[in-house]
Amino acid sequence: MRKSLLVLTILLVGVGMCAFGQVPYPGTLRIGAISEAVTLDPVNAYDTSSGQQLLQIYEGLLAYAPSSITEYVPWLATAVPSYDNGLVVAGEDDFGAYTLVTFPIREGVYFHNGNVLDPGDVEYTFERCLVVDPAGGPQWMAYNVFFGLDYNSLADVVDAFGQDGAKQKIQEAVEVSGNNVTFKLYGPFGLFYSSLMNDRTYWGYIVDKAYSITNGAWPQDFDIELGVDWKMGPEGAASPLYDIPNGTGPYMLNLWLPVEQVILEKFDGYWRGWDGDHVDFMITFNISEWSTRRTMFEAGDLDICYVPRQYMGQLIGTEGLRTVFGYAAAGNSGVMLINDVNPESQFIHSGQLDGKGVPPDFMNDIDVRKAFHYAFDAATYAEQIYLGEAVPSYSQLPIIFGDAVYQTYMYGFDLEKAEEHFRKAYDGQLWDLGFKLTLEYNIGNDMRRVSMEILEANIESLNPKFDLDVVGLEWASHLPAYQSRQMMVYRSGWGADYIHPYNFIQPYYHSQGNFMRVQGFGTPETDALIAQIGLATDVAELNRLCHEVQLWALEGAYTIPMVDPTGRTWERTWVQGRWFHSMGASSGNFKAYDVWKAVEGPGFILDNILFPGMASEEW
């Protein structure tokens, strides 16, 4: 018995100490993340966690040229259409001026199931984008370019043309001719490539028509009776393509264990081939606990790891790690205040102004909103949580947009003013009765958690009858919860779809924008101004319009500005060849196809053209 125990112990210790050589699992890239994909159906995906996977699985017709945010290279198309090469033609009809853009489709490209890419797949993809319009999803950009900036949803198109007219317009929007696909755009052509057609806009990735229809996706049948909310296909987890992706990208889905990990494996039939150095697998582990993630990263069991900024001091100087920093992050975040939440929401407790909850329209009182604004200490947050690698935001337009940003702080941390506004709210009743409210953030994002705890502590310090608590939701639950107006106060953020102020102004401030649609403070007058921002060609005019909209939003106190950070990412020194494009400058937004693992190599590929301050340090 004792001998058996000894053998078992030696076996276990031996397995434990088994050395893999200097680079463990050289063919597998292992990522430690704090959230998992919400969906692997491109038409529904509009979050960075889903995008990280889709970027490896699917592809678009074009891709950004390296170190450029205005130039493109052909990808699944064989040319970048332009007026010069005759593939872009302007015209006019009863509806207005339009642009015809023709893409020759690349031949010899295979989907993961062996089907060959053809122009019909491209037509199907974009028609499906236009008929399956998920609430809070990305397709508003498709309506913007196909129909104009006044069109942000399928409902807008149906309102304008009626149901049959909308169907006809959608069919006319994408036409196949031989090996070409022609798009008819009534919206600004300037936004077409940047918002829909490139390698970072995963909502425009090409899907396999035959495979999609076989698996129950939209059958490309325009005679179908339109369903709820004018949609022709199910959304979210109910989408047939939710967890069975089939793209043309270099990696295909091997296994998705919900909440645990996503495994992608090399697609042997990839059209660009596999010459050179690559990894065969990419595994994304969902590890919300920082201590566990950190220990795995230090032990060499993760190659790339999400490190909350406030904990980075724990890793500085650790042998075998590399950090890349000093690059502009094309994104920001804010604390959203919702005007009219779902009365059944548990986040508002009693749902009454009785000291045990808040009414659903609590945030309709501007004094409440202003009090919340004054109760947040952004300067200390930037200094202590971001360790000085951020500045307080002026508004929801990131500082990278320079003069377009309204650069005056309207609110600062001032508890006296916060108290003053709370005392005025609800004609003084709120101060006497108190309230109870739950604030929300996405689990694993400790920086967001801390911001909500700061808000909680500061507001509670004003009045013992103010009772707030903070709850974290998993990312996959966070998104639908805010879209269905469950939360009254939550922290969320926006990563650029393309580099233009419109791409931030629209989601934050337009009544149909991703956030404002839920917040419910949008107005037709502001929407009109926002549409002008999208069309403005004169820089001074663009800046003036941006200032006007920001001023409106700040005076209304709809969203509490947080901070504008610079980016920082972490990886093991054996990771080689990773690089960011400006449009995806986050730790998860890179192409695994470009990466390999080796002791020697170029390390992280710095892009000092797009990011002059970008630098790396390793130990």
Add this chain to the structure above:
Amino acid sequence: MTTYVLRRLIMLPIVLIGVTLLIFALLQLLSPFSRLAMFVTDPNQLKQGPEQLQEMVEALGLDDPVWMQYGRWLNQVLHGDLGWSESGRQPVVTAILSRLPGTLELALFAVIPVIFGGIWLGKITAVHQNKPLDHVGRVVAIVGWSFPTFVLGLLALFVFYGILDWFPPGRLSIAAARIVNSDAFTSYTKLLTIDALLNGNWFVLGDALRHLIMPVITLAYLSWALIMRVMRSSMLESMRQDYVTTARAKGQTERIVINKHARRNALLPVTTIAGTMFAGLMSGVVITETVFNRPGLGRFAASAATQLDIPSVLGFALFNGILFVVMNLIVDLLYAYFDPRVRLE
């Protein structure tokens, strides 16, 4: 004994119906609109206007008389339908069943050293009462009982993984996971160690055990302290009884007196604790699962609770209720085995 077992088995469905009534009563505390969430797979469906929501409530019978709703709900439960889990993004039953093997394996591996180690140490310390062995055992038990799980778990993680790199978190290494997920490996039970044995794959077995050791020790150390203390007290109580003195007077060896006469009677309170402890391990291993990054029922339930995912919480409560009822039945049967007076009554 047979009559006793039959009687207890007949009681089982009655108790289970009581459990379902309790769960259903909790469900009824929610408004019909809140209960709609159990029937939609996409929260956007809840964003429709009040009229459409009312239509859905009526179509699903959520405002029918309570007894009708209970009958319908019980029928759904019996058909394995506990609604949709928003936090798991799959049906509640699927979410629970997919996470059950991970937790069951952890609990099974933890409960064996807990029960047998705790009983053995409790007996030894009682026999050596007030001697150095007893003092050491009591101190270790008090330390174990008072040690927070997350502290022990994190310490174990840092030392045995971070420094020594012996026992990593998770359920399997990448190499073993590839084997388990391949066509060459058959998952009979979803318990990795058992399946590895059945497949004759020693590499996967070793790897699964390597990933189990630290969470098992973390769980076992804390629970083991309780069993040991109860066993020690019970053993001391037994050893003062007349039948133990009689056994000694009859000339029985000390070994037989302790193991046959004193220990068997001392096991009764331990049996009760062990049964509920196993059920508790099945549902209350949230921290261990989080620290060691093992997806399981504890993490699922905690996540559902913090996300106010009512169908998942109620589904888990039902599962837990059934588990406790079944464990209680097993404990009662063991009681009858250990103490004939119970079945005679």
